[in-house]
Every structure is written in C-alpha cells, then in structure tokens.
Amino acid sequence: MSAIAELPVTATPSARPVWLQRLSALDSGQRLRLGGGVALLVAAVLVALMLNRQPDYKVLFSNLSDKDGGAIVAQLSQMNVPYKYTEGGGAILVPTERVHDVRLRLASQGLPKGSVSGFELTDSNRFGTTQFQERLNFQRGLEGELTRSIQSLSSVQTARVHLALPNQNGFFREQQKPSASILVSLHPGRMLDKAQLAGIVHLVASSVPELAPSAVSVLDDTGKLLSKSPDGADDKGFDAQQLLYVQQMEQMYTKRVMDILEPVVGRSNIKAQVTAEVDFSRTESTQEQHRPNQNADASAIRSQQVLESTSNQAEPTPPTGIPGAATNQPQPPQPATAPINGPNPAPTAAGSSKLATANSKRESITNYEVDKTVRVTRGNSGTIKRLTAAVVVNYQNAVDEKGNPVTKGMTPEQLAQMTALVRETIGFNPERGDSVNLMNTPFQADASKTEALPFWKQPETLELARSFAWPVGIALFAALVLLGLVRPAIKALAPPTPEETAQLNALEADVLDRPALAPPKPGDPAPEQLRLEEARALARQNPIAVANIVKTWVNGE
Numbered sequence: 136m137s138a139i140a141e142l143p144v145t146a147t148p149s150a151r152p153v154w155l156q157r158l159s160a161l162d163s164g165q166r167l168r169l170g171g172g173v174a175l176l177v178a179a180v181l182v183a184l185m186l187n188r189q190p191d192y193k194v195l196f197s198n199l200s201d202k203d204g205g206a207i208v209a210q211l212s213q214m215n216v217p218y219k220y221t222e223g224g225g226a227i228l229v230p231t232e233r234v235h236d237v238r239l240r241l242a243s244q245g246l247p248k249g250s251v252s253g254f255e256l257t258d259s260n261r262f263g264t265t266q267f268q269e270r271l272n273f274q275r276g277l278e279g280e281l282t283r284s285i286q287s288l289s290s291v292q293t294a295r296v297h298l299a300l301p302n303q304n305g306f307f308r309e310q311q312k313p314s315a316s317i318l319v320s321l322h323p324g325r326m327l328d329k330a331q332l333a334g335i336v337h338l339v340a341s342s343v344p345e346l347a348p349s350a351v352s353v354l355d356d357t358g359k360l361l362s363k364s365p366d367g368a369d370d371k372g373f374d375a376q377q378l379l380y381v382q383q384m385e386q387m388y389t390k391r392v393m394d395i396l397e398p399v400v401g402r403s404n405i406k407a408q409v410t411a412e413v414d415f416s417r418t419e420s421t422q423e424q425h426r427p428n429q430n431a432d433a434s435a436i437r438s439q440q441v442l443e444s445t446s447n448q449a450e451p452t453p454p455t456g457i458p459g460a461a462t463n464q465p466q467p468p469q470p471a472t473a474p475i476n477g478p479n480p481a482p483t484a485a486g487s488s489k490l491a492t493a494n495s496k497r498e499s500i501t502n503y504e505v506d507k508t509v510r511v512t513r514g515n516s517g518t519i520k521r522l523t524a525a526v527v528v529n530y531q532n533a534v535d536e537k538g539n540p541v542t543k544g545m546t547p548e549q550l551a552q553m554t555a556l557v558r559e560t561i562g563f564n565p566e567r568g569d570s571v572n573l574m575n576t577p578f579q580a581d582a583s584k585t586e587a588l589p590f591w592k593q594p595e596t597l598e599l600a601r602s603f604a605w606p607v608g609i610a611l612f613a614a615l616v617l618l619g620l621v622r623p624a625i626k627a628l629a630p631p632t633p634e635e636t637a638q639l640n641a642l643e644a645d646v647l648d649r650p651a652l653a654p655p656k657p658g659d660p661a662p663e664q665l666r667l668e669e670a671r672a673l674a675r676q677n678p679i680a681v682a683n684i685v686k687t688w689v690n691g692e
Contacts, residue, residue: 172616179613192219193234196247197226203247210241274300281339285317288335290325294318298343314350315339321355329376332361377415380517384411391560392526396553404529404578409561412521418514426506435504442498522561522569528553530577545575 195218196207207227211218216237218229229237241247278296285294295318301311317335321327327335332353340348353362388409396405530542545553554573563569674681 172619175616176613179609179616182609191231192228193231194221195227195229195234195237199227199247207241207246210244210246211237214240270300270302274298277342281342284338285319285335288331290321290327290331291319292322293320296339300343312350313343313346315343315346315352317351317353319353319355319361327361336362377413377517381411381413384413384519385409388522388524388561392524392557395556395560396526396528399553400528400531406527407557408525410523410525411519414518414520415516416514417516418512420512422508422510422512424508424510426508436501437504438502440498440500442500443496445495519567521567522563524557524561524571526553526557526571526573528573528575530575542577550575 196203199207204227208218211227211229214237216229216233218227220227278298281296281298282294285291285296297316297318299314299316301313303310317339319327319335335353336348336351339351340346351362352360355361385408388411389407392407392409393405396407528545530544533541533543535541550573554571557563557571557573561569561571563571670681
C-alpha cells in the first residue's frame with residue numbers, strides 16, 4: 136500500500152515547458168501523425184486563403200490584332216493592373232471589378248486603335264510632304280473609315296475597301312470616273328440580303344464624290360460577286376432571297392393545312408408537307424399593230440400644205456386672112472359689131488387686137504398619221520408553277536366490343552372529305568398540274584421518350600456544385616485532418632485531470648483487494664506482484680497513456 140502511494144502521477148518538474156515535456160513523452164508514431172496533421176491543416180488553410188484572394192477575371196477585349204494587343208498589355212503594366220490571356224491568346228482578361236474602369240482609361244488613350252487606320256493618318260503631317268502623299272493619305276483614310284463603317288454591321292466580321300480615285304485635271308476633256316471594290320468576310324452562319332448589299336453600295340457611293348452605285352463591286356471571302364452587275368447578269372438562277380421566298384411560301388401552305396386538319400384529327404395525329412415550284416424567270420414582250428387605212432374624216436392629220444397662185448396677162452390677137460403683104464399691113468380701126476348674144480366674131484386682121492386672160496394654180500399636200508398600236512407586256516417574277524401536298528393522318532382511337540382501346544383507319548368518305556379540304560386550302564388548280572396525296576396509316580410509337588432530368592443532373596445544379604466544390608472540399612479536408620490527426624495528438628499532449636489521476640490510483644489500490652491466493656514460495660515473487668510492478672513501471676514511464684487507458688475503461692469503450 137505504501138508502494139502504491141508513492142507512485143508519481145505527473146512528470147518530474149524540469150526547466151522545459153510542459154507541452155514540450157508532453158511532446159517528448161509521445162512515441163514515434165504519435166509524433167509522426169501529429170506532424171502530418173499539422174502540416175496538412177496548414178496547407179489547407181493556405182490554399183483556402185489563396186483561392187479567396189484570387190479575383191475573378193473577365194474579358195477586357197477580344198479578337199485584337201497583335202499591334203493593339205501589345206499596346207494594351209504595355210499600358211496595363213504601367214497601370215499595375217493584373218491580366219492574363221485565354222487559351223490561344225484570343226482575349227485579354229482583367230479582374231472583374233476593374234473591367235469598366237480599365238476600359239474607360241484605355242479609351243481615353245485611344246486604345247484599341249484597331250488594325251484599320253482612318254483619318255487619324257492626317258493628324259501627324261511631316262514637313263516636306265508632297266501633294267501625292269497627301270492624296271494617298273486621304274485615300275487611305277477614306278478607305279479605313281469606310282471599312283470601319285462596314286465592319287460595324289452585325290453580319291460582317293472583317294472588310295476591306297479599295298478605292299480607285301483618278302487624278303482630276305481640268306485639262307482633260309474626258310474625266311475618268313472613280314470606282315470601288317469591297318471584300319467582306321461574314322460571320323459563320325450569317326448572310327447579307329439584297330437590302331443590306333444595297334445599303335453597303337449606297338454607303339460607299341455616297342461617301343466618294345461622283346461615284347456611281349453601278350461602279351461599286353461587293354465580293355465575299357469565297358470570291359463570289361454579291362452586288363448586282365450593271366447588265367443584270369446576276370438575275371439568272373436562284374439566289375438566297377429566292378430560296379427564302381420559296382421556303383416561306385411552303386411553310387405558309389403547310390401551316391394552312393395543319394390549321395384546318397388539326398381540330399379534326401388532333402395535333403399529334405397529322406403530318407403535312409407542301410412543295411412549291413416557283414418560276415422566277417422574267418419575260419418581256421413588245422407588240423406593234425398597224426390597222427388598215429381609214430377615211431379622211433376618221434384619220435388624224437399630221438401635216439398639211441396648200442400652194443395657190445394666180446396670174447393676169449394680155450395676149451396678142453393672131454393674124455387672120457390670106458397670107459401675104461396685104462394681110463400684114465395694119466388695118467384702120469373698125470367699129471364694134473359685137474352681137475348681143477353669142478361669141479365675139481374673130482378679128483379680120485392678125486394682130487389687130489389683144490385679149491386679157493387670168494391663170495390660177497392650187498396645190499394641196501396632206502400627211503396623215505399612221506395608225507399603230509404598241510403593247511409592252513412584262514411577266515411577273517415569282518409565280519407558282521405547281522403545288523404538291525403530302526398529308527399523313529394517323530389511325531383513330533376507338534374501343535372494340537370488349538371495351539379495349541384499339542386503332543382503326545378512316546372510311547373512304549372521310550378521306551375524300553379531308554382531301555377536298557386540303558385542295559381548297561392550298562388553292563388546288565388542275566391546269567397547273569397540282570396534286571394532293573392524303574394517306575391514312577398508323578404512326579409508330581416513339582420508344583425513346585424524353586424524361587425530365589433529375590435535380591442533381593440539371594446543368595444549373597452541376598454548375599452550382601462546381602462553384603462550391605473547392606471551398607466545401609477544402610473545408611471538409613481541413614475538418615478531417617483536424618479531427619482525425621491533430622485533435623488526438625493534442626489530447627495526448629494534455630496533462631491528466633485530477634479525476635483521471637484518482638481513477639489511476641484507485642485502479643492500483645484495487646489490486647490489493649483481490650481474493651487471496653496461495654502464498655508464494657519464499658524468495659519467488661507472485662504473478663500478481665509481477666504484474667503490479669509492470670503497471671507501476673508503465674505509470675512511471677508514461678503516466679499520460681495510463682490515464683487515457685483508465686479513462687477509456689471508465690467510459691465503457
């Protein structure tokens with residue numbers, strides 16, 4: 136009893152701290168676990184701090200040229216703004232909270248300038264610049280400004296503008312007109328319609344003096360001419376607008392068929408498709424007709440000319456009588472012997488008197504208009520040549536005699552009525568060769584039914600889980616290290632409480648109360664005494680471990 140009372144419970148006081156004494160009392164395995172746990176806990180804390188301090192990055196600029204990218208990176212370094220690149224260097228990223236501030240500060244410095252230079256070329260004029268260089272800089276600036284304007288369109292990715300501006304000289308009798316060529320590269324899946332092409336052509340033609348829209352050519356990156364040629368050669372064949380017009384017309388007729396038959400058979404029990412053949416050719420005919428000549432009253436006079444002349448003159452009386460000397464002699468005047476009625480008698484001698492006569496002349500020229508009729512007929516483009524409609528109707532649901540659900544086909548009368556409805560809907564015209572085919576057949580059930588994704592498989596949930604994965608994972612790892620390694624080691628370093636010391640003393644004192652055994656032989660220690668001595672030695676060497684063992688016994692573990 137006295138030996139047990141002298142058993143030490145705590146370590147011998149020394150100059151070292153208590154925690155260092157407890158640490159030295161641990162075995163090598165406990166020290167290794169304690170050191171690994173503390174290291175892992177410190178690493179987890181550092182990783183969490185680094186992730187919390189790392190800012191979120193957002194795109195500052197994308198699709199920059201090498202020149203603009205280098206200028207922006209140099210400016211960001213001067214402003215002490217952290218940045219990084221995306222994979223491939225397609226964009227520059229900066230912290231999210233500084234995106235707008237950096238953009239405004241870079242915009243005040245004229246960045247990014249873009250790979251296209253405009254009228255800023257004329258800002259720095261060097262001394263000794265010739266007139267040719269000034270014209271060249273003006274042309275380059277005008278091309279750059281037009282390129283920027285065209286690139287601002289949503290469908291255009293990049294563009295290049297080439298202007299041919301001839302030198303205007305007052306000494307030339309015939310001045311050469313300017314022309315322009317535009318090369319555009321569109322975004323994938325985009326296209327330019329005729330209105331947009333006309334807008335680009337009008338933009339360039341209005342920006343260059345004396346530039347006609349017909350002198351502007353627009354090409355795409357495949358070399359295809361997009362603008363309309365002056366001779367109208369691009370009107371041959373189909374283009375995107377014509378195909379779009381055909382698609383819209385087919386969709387309109389299909390919708391009409393579906394709207395008229397869905398209330399009868401159900402939304403999911405009918406499929407329809409209408410095909411339209413459209414004639415986009417343009418025809419023009421000129422007819423000229425000439426009708427027979429009409430009378431003067433019904434004809435239109437184009438021009439009329441009337442010539443009329445009148446002249447009065449006295450003519451000598453021809454000589455009369457027997458030719459000879461006596462006849463040629465002048466006769467004395469005779470008294471007038473004219474009868475009251477009848478013609479005057481002929482004079483008796485030639486040249487004895489003169490007669491006065493009046494001559495008049497009238498000419499009339501009338502030109503009438505030629506009766507002609509000119510008729511010009513232009514055929515419409517986009518007329519329907521032929522319509523074909525194909526309609527498939529599912530079997531109807533019915534109940535047999537036993538009450539089981541079955542499907543059955545339609546009667547010929549029902550099919551005829553539905554076919555008539557489709558014909559009236561699309562405007563069936565047998566002269567055009569239109570056709571309507573209506574088929575009644577059972578639809579195949581879709582075996583692969585789309586099921587709703589569970590909550591944990593939805594994209595929103597997965598994205599939220601990815602965002603919380605790092606913080607939650609680090610927290611769980613730190614808790615595991617703290618509870619599994621660090622906490623047991625810290626508990627091992629703690630000194631035993633008074634209750635644990637009392638329990639250990641009671642355990643040692645309880646050994647004497649065991650039932651008496653046969654006394655050992657003189658000089659030979661009993662087994663109980665040997666075990667007691669071993670317990671005492673263990674308590675002296677490692678009192679903390681003994682106290683923990685006793686505490687475990689008391690807790691029933």
